[in-house]
Amino acid sequence: MHEYKKLKRISRIRSNATRFWLLPAIVVLGTLVGCGGEDGSQTAPNPSKDLARSASIAPVPVGTGFDFYVLSLSWSPTWCDANDPKGKSDQCETGSGHGLIVHGLWPQNENGYPEYCRTRHSDRVPESLGRQYFDLIPSMGLIGHQWRKHGTCSGLSQRDYFAVTRAAHERLTIPPELTTADGAESLSVQAIEAAFEKKNSGMTSESIAVTCEGRLLEEIRICFDKELKFRACPQVDRQACRRDTVSLPPAP
Secondary structure: OHHHHHHHHHHHHHHHHHHHHHHHHHHHHHHHHHHEOOOOOEOOOOHHHHHHHHHHOOOOOOOOOOOEEEEEEEEHHHHHHHHOOOOOOOOOOOOOOOOEEEEEEEEEOOOOOOOOOOOOOOOOOOHHHHHHHOOOOOOHHHHHHHHHHOHHHOOOOHHHHHHHHHHHHHOOOOOHHHOOOOOOEEEEHHHHHHHHHHHOOOOOHHHEEEEEEOOEEEEEEEEEOOOOOEOOOHHHHHOOOOOOEEEEOOOO
């Protein structure tokens, strides 16, 4: 009888030990299965996707002394036709092929905007800095002008101001119909705004304004908050083109 009780106690101890060993094993197995794909294969991490996601939400230097930004994109052929028809500048020279370029990043208030602010930073933008942004603003003259008129009111250094300018442009997806300036065409103002809204999540018709010079497309202005999220800007929107359709002249 004593031998029977002893054997029963040993059996119970072994059974409990087996359960304690199986529990973590089951948890580990469940974790492995949960990490696998639908076909049971192991899902590997995607560093490039994680990096892209991190870059898209990377913080930017925050400016002071204004309410929000306007990123102004200029249809370069319109400006060149009116201001440099002989193509003497880098922006307008024959074969440059520029369509939409960055006119500037403008600190803006709910009513009006600051300009030519006093700052401890130099008025002159070094060419070594400016040329880093020629893919966006293809002219040292325009780069210098934008800094003096608008950048000085951002509360940022030159380097930070132009870095935020690039970041704002990179937050934006340009619709394919506006990425080249190969040939003359006409588009409705509503179609331009709708194309931008479709390509840019979070943008609404109150975040964008299309301006014109006569019948020609002049600029597309996008409103961002200081963290470069799209936001409404009623005053900017009220300055938009009143024409139904605008023409896009081709690049020189």
